[in-house]
Amino acid sequence: MKAALWISTWMGLSAVPSAPTAVGREPPEATALRGSGGSGAAPKAPTAEPQTALKALEMSRAAVKAAPDDARRREAEGRLKDAETHFQQARYADALHKADEAWALLNPPQPSLFTVEVGKDGGTTTVTHRQGPPVTVEAQHATRILAKGESVRVQQGTVLPEPPAAPQPVQPTDKYRFTLKPSAGGLLGPVTLSWAAVEGATRYEVEVVPETVEAGPLPSPVREVLGARQWALPALPAGRYRWTVTAVSPGQGRSVPSTARRFELAADALELNIKVKDGWQK
Secondary structure, three states: OHHHHHHHHHHOEEEEEOOHHHOOOOOHHHOOOOOOOOOOOOOOOOOOOHHHHHHHHHHHHHHHHHOOOOHHHHHHHHHHHHHHHHHHOOOHHHHHHHHHHHHHHHOOOOOOOOEEEEEEEOOEEEEEEEEOOOEEEEEOOEEEEEOOOOEEEEEOOOOOOOOOOOOOEEEOOOOEEEEEOOOOOOOEOOOEEEEOOOOOOOEEEEEEEEEEEOOOOOOOOEEEEEOOOEEEOOOEOOEEEEEEEEEEEOOOEEOOOOOOEEEEEEEOOOOOOEEEOOEEEO
16 A cells, blocks of 8 residues: 555555545545445435446446355345436436445445555556455546456556446347246256457456346346356346446456346247147147
8 A cells, every 4th residue: 555655656646445435525534435434435415426426336336246245245236226227317316325325235344454566667557456345546637446356557647548448248139038948957048148349358247137037036146257258158047137248458447337238038838749539739
C-alpha cells in the first residue's frame, strides 16, 4: 500500500479498497471505507446520476464474482439483479440503493486485508490486485476497478487506458429454446455459448444464471474463465437461464458485462408406440 501512495506522489495514481458507497457520492469525511469502523454502507443519496449508479453496479458485480458460492452470495446476486433492472428502467437512485445492498452483504465491517502489487518499468506502472475485495485504481481523475488477480498498466503522465469493449454474444440467439434428450440423471446438454472477439482481451469470464427450473431447487450459477470465444456448458436441469460474458485485458482491465441473453432447456418428449390389434398407434 505504501508503494501505491508513493506512486500517487509522482504520477497521480492511487489504489484504495473500494465500495460502491465510496465512489463520488459523499464527501471523503462522510464515507465509510472498509476497516474504518463504519457500518459498511453510506447514507443513501436521494437522487443519483447514471454514472454514479453504473459505478456502483460495477463494484457490486466485482464483489459478487469474487465471493464464495454460498447463501450470502446468492442473496447479493438477487439484489444486484434488482439493481440492474432499476438501471435499465432509468431509476438510478433505486439502482444505486440495491447495488449498495448487494455490496454490503458481501463486505460486512471488518479489518481491511488486501494486497496491491505495484511494479515500475521505465515510464510504465503496472498495478496488480493480489488479495482481498475489489479495489479502485485512479490516475489523472480516471478510475478502473480491479478484482483479485487483475491488473492494469498506466503510462506516466497519461490517464488510465480505456477498458475493453463489452463482448457481443453470438450464439444462441436471445430466448432460444433447446429441445434435448435428457441424460440418465435427467440433465440436458450439450449447449455451446459463443461470442465475438474483443480487441485487447486475453480471456473471457462467462456466467450462466438459472432463472427457473422445472424440478428441484434453483441451482447455483455456473461460471468459467476461458481464452477461447466459446464454451460448451455442463449438462443442466430443464429450465430458463440467462448468460453474460465479460472481456478481460492485461493492460486495460475488465469490460462491463455483455448484454444478457436468455435460453431455455426443454426435454424432448418421449414418443411411445403402442401395439394394438390393427397395427401400431402413437
